[in-house]
Amino acid sequence: MKIDPQVESKFSRLAENVQMWNTHHDNTWDASISENLTIIEARPDFLVFEFEVAENHTNGIGNLHGGCVATLIDLCSSLAILVSDEKHVQWRTPGISTELAVSYIAGAPEGTKLRIENELLRSGKTLANLYTKIFNESGKLCYSGTHTKFCMDSRL
Amino acid sequence: MKIDPQVESKFSRLAENVQMWNTHHDNTWDASISENLTIIEARPDFLVFEFEVAENHTNGIGNLHGGCVATLIDLCSSLAILVSDEKHVQWRTPGISTELAVSYIAGAPEGTKLRIENELLRSGKTLANLYTKIFNESGKLCYSGTHTKFCMDSRL
Amino acid sequence: MKIDPQVESKFSRLAENVQMWNTHHDNTWDASISENLTIIEARPDFLVFEFEVAENHTNGIGNLHGGCVATLIDLCSSLAILVSDEKHVQWRTPGISTELAVSYIAGAPEGTKLRIENELLRSGKTLANLYTKIFNESGKLCYSGTHTKFCMDSRL
Amino acid sequence: MKIDPQVESKFSRLAENVQMWNTHHDNTWDASISENLTIIEARPDFLVFEFEVAENHTNGIGNLHGGCVATLIDLCSSLAILVSDEKHVQWRTPGISTELAVSYIAGAPEGTKLRIENELLRSGKTLANLYTKIFNESGKLCYSGTHTKFCMDSRL
Numbered sequence: 076m077k078i079d080p081q082v083e084s085k086f087s088r089l090a091e092n093v094q095m096w097n098t099h100h101d102n103t104w105d106a107s108i109s110e111n112l113t114i115i116e117a118r119p120d121f122l123v124f125e126f127e128v129a130e131n132h133t134n135g136i137g138n139l140h141g142g143c144v145a146t147l148i149d150l151c152s153s154l155a156i157l158v159s160d161e162k163h164v165q166w167r168t169p170g171i172s173t174e175l176a177v178s179y180i181a182g183a184p185e186g187t188k189l190r191i192e193n194e195l196l197r198s199g200k201t202l203a204n205l206y207t208k209i210f211n212e213s214g215k216l217c218y219s220g221t222h223t224k225f226c227m228d229s230r231l
Numbered sequence: 232m233k234i235d236p237q238v239e240s241k242f243s244r245l246a247e248n249v250q251m252w253n254t255h256h257d258n259t260w261d262a263s264i265s266e267n268l269t270i271i272e273a274r275p276d277f278l279v280f281e282f283e284v285a286e287n288h289t290n291g292i293g294n295l296h297g298g299c300v301a302t303l304i305d306l307c308s309s310l311a312i313l314v315s316d317e318k319h320v321q322w323r324t325p326g327i328s329t330e331l332a333v334s335y336i337a338g339a340p341e342g343t344k345l346r347i348e349n350e351l352l353r354s355g356k357t358l359a360n361l362y363t364k365i366f367n368e369s370g371k372l373c374y375s376g377t378h379t380k381f382c383m384d385s386r387l
Numbered sequence: 388m389k390i391d392p393q394v395e396s397k398f399s400r401l402a403e404n405v406q407m408w409n410t411h412h413d414n415t416w417d418a419s420i421s422e423n424l425t426i427i428e429a430r431p432d433f434l435v436f437e438f439e440v441a442e443n444h445t446n447g448i449g450n451l452h453g454g455c456v457a458t459l460i461d462l463c464s465s466l467a468i469l470v471s472d473e474k475h476v477q478w479r480t481p482g483i484s485t486e487l488a489v490s491y492i493a494g495a496p497e498g499t500k501l502r503i504e505n506e507l508l509r510s511g512k513t514l515a516n517l518y519t520k521i522f523n524e525s526g527k528l529c530y531s532g533t534h535t536k537f538c539m540d541s542r543l
Numbered sequence: 544m545k546i547d548p549q550v551e552s553k554f555s556r557l558a559e560n561v562q563m564w565n566t567h568h569d570n571t572w573d574a575s576i577s578e579n580l581t582i583i584e585a586r587p588d589f590l591v592f593e594f595e596v597a598e599n600h601t602n603g604i605g606n607l608h609g610g611c612v613a614t615l616i617d618l619c620s621s622l623a624i625l626v627s628d629e630k631h632v633q634w635r636t637p638g639i640s641t642e643l644a645v646s647y648i649a650g651a652p653e654g655t656k657l658r659i660e661n662e663l664l665r666s667g668k669t670l671a672n673l674y675t676k677i678f679n680e681s682g683k684l685c686y687s688g689t690h691t692k693f694c695m696d697s698r699l
Contacts, residue, residue, distance in 0.1 A: 103289055103290055103291060103296060104290060131260065131262075133259055133260060134259055135256060140259060140302070140305075141301075141305045141328040142261060142298065142301050142302025142303075142306070143260045143298075145331060145333070146296070146302070147298075171335070171338075172333075172335045173514060175297060176689070177330070177332070178329070178330055178664075178691065179327070179329055179330070196646075196648060197648045201513060201537075202537075206687065216664055216665060219689070221644070221687070223485065223646065225513075332644070334508075334533060336509045352490075353492045353493075353528060358693075362531065375518065377490060381670075412603060415599070415602055415608060416601060416602060416607075416611045417610060443572065446572060446573070452572030452617075453617045454573060454610060454611075454614025454615075457609075457614065457643060458608070458613065458614070459610075461609045483647070483650075484609040484647045485647055486645070488642070488644035489613070490642055491641055491642070491643075
């Protein structure tokens with residue numbers, strides 16, 4: 076996973092978690108999306124990634140696989156917890172998932188460059204809520220998702 | 232993907248789709264779950280898989296990755312459309328996803344043998360609804376999911 | 388809300404909560420479904436209601452309103468927390484909702500007698516997961532739903 | 544249901560449906576929210592309501608009932624289909640629900656004036672996808688929801 080240097084210098088919790096992620100995910104399920112994923116923008120409660128669809132992310136009809144969409148939303152929205160606004164509880168780590176829901180709106184074939192926008196709706200003491208929209212190069216919405224996470228900071 | 236010979240002989244639409252899947256998914260997103268997946272039981276509107284969690288299905292803390300759970304539910308529940316009861320419209324292919332939602336209830340570490348039960352709630356002319364429960368060897372429910380699919384038979 | 392006497396005598400936490408509910412919900416949102424709702428069966432982790440659709444539960448085209456379906460699932464599945472099996476943490480009260488999702492499968496016109504089956508999938512220290520299926524008199528599945536609740540017992 | 548005169552004059556499909564709604568919903572499930580609901584802003588793909596929580600919208604602990612939140616999202620987001628941008632298929636009526644999911648983030652007690660923002664993500668030939676955010680007077684997000692609808696125009 077790559078990260079824009081300006082984002083890296085401004086958001087330290089995010090930078091640390093990305094660095095840790097890059098060190099420890101050689102053979103995990105999400106390793107195959109890592110090299111195609113770049114953090115390109117961040118502001119409080121909002122984090123944007125770019126991702127290019129490769130052949131090994133597709134389904135039998137040549138579009139981004141529904142399970143890969145879910146994996147992208149899981150990973151990308153989780154990291155948005157680490158750019159939270161001051162009004163929220165500040166989690167040190169992205170916690171674990173309790174619910175993930177995806178709406179499939181339009182397909183994205185191999186080679187598509189996707190823009191993945193993640194919004195942190197709330198992070199409280201126990202739960203965080205996130206919302207993700209994934210657009211293609213023409214600005215067409217292809218997928219959206221909601222994600223709920225459970226804080227694990229106290230158990231670390 | 233393997234299939235129990237008795238299931239294969241009794242459910243022809245399922246058998247054809249599994250055979251086609253095995254031929255055409257060498258480099259797709261779900262290829263990495265295929266070799267660990269076996270169809271072990273089927274009856275009208277109900278299809279059961281067994282799946283063993285390997286290292287490349289896990290997340291950074293050693294449990295089955297949330298995105299892999301979503302991919303399993305996507306793939307396994309889709310095939311349950313092909314063992315539909317006579318009261319439903321009979322789809323020839325599993326269509327495309329419109330919505331997928333997962334609840335994460337308990338973790339499943341590497342080596343866990345999961346039982347993936349998929350129920351076809353309805354298949355109509357346009358939409359199908361599916362519900363999945365995933366248990367570990369002790370019978371504990373680890374994950375559940377709902378999946379909605381859109382029929383593509385008329386476009387084939 | 389009515390309750391079968393046998394269920395009432397066997398499930399004391401449920402009986403107490405139903406009694407409290409009947410005392411305190413004269414003018415709440417769910418009051419208008421109360422008189423048409425009866426608890427007819429219960430076993431550990433499973434609770435069944437009967438409900439007859441009246442005119443004031445319908446939408447503009449004469450079927451049970453989508454918001455009324457959501458309200459029924461909210462209320463009925465919450466009470467299933469109170470018939471939990473020994474393997475779960477025993478909540479004294481049904482807590483508050485964090486997520487509710489409904490699938491609309493078939494319509495139910497005024498006069499339909501619905502069977503509302505609620506399954507408690509898990510109740511832990513913090514969260515509970517429930518699943519609901521609503522059938523008409525012919526046994527056709529009309530609606531299904533998932534519900535996640537947050538325990539408030541420690542704050543009472 | 545009230546509608547801002549400027550919105551009414553600019554969005555004719557919306558105005559007609561609101562007028563029809565006001566004529567035909569005396570005794571439906573959503574009648575009890577109608578008098579407290581006003582359309583205050585509209586632009587292509589985006590529709591905003593104001594709603595004041597009254598006692599008969601609350602639950603046993605004095606907050607807006609989860610089922611009333613679902614009913615509000617159902618009704619308000621449906622009408623956003625009628626202010627669609629030119630890039631979408633133009634539905635004449637809001638169709639029927641196939642899926643509705645709500646996240647409960649913060650409570651809203653009686654007297655709260657809510658702002659209900661509804662975004663039309665897509666309306667195609669068969670399905671429409673909507674996303675709703677509900678804020679209190681302080682701009683705090685209290686609830687969010689996703690809604691999928693099925694077009695019925697061809698059957699009218």
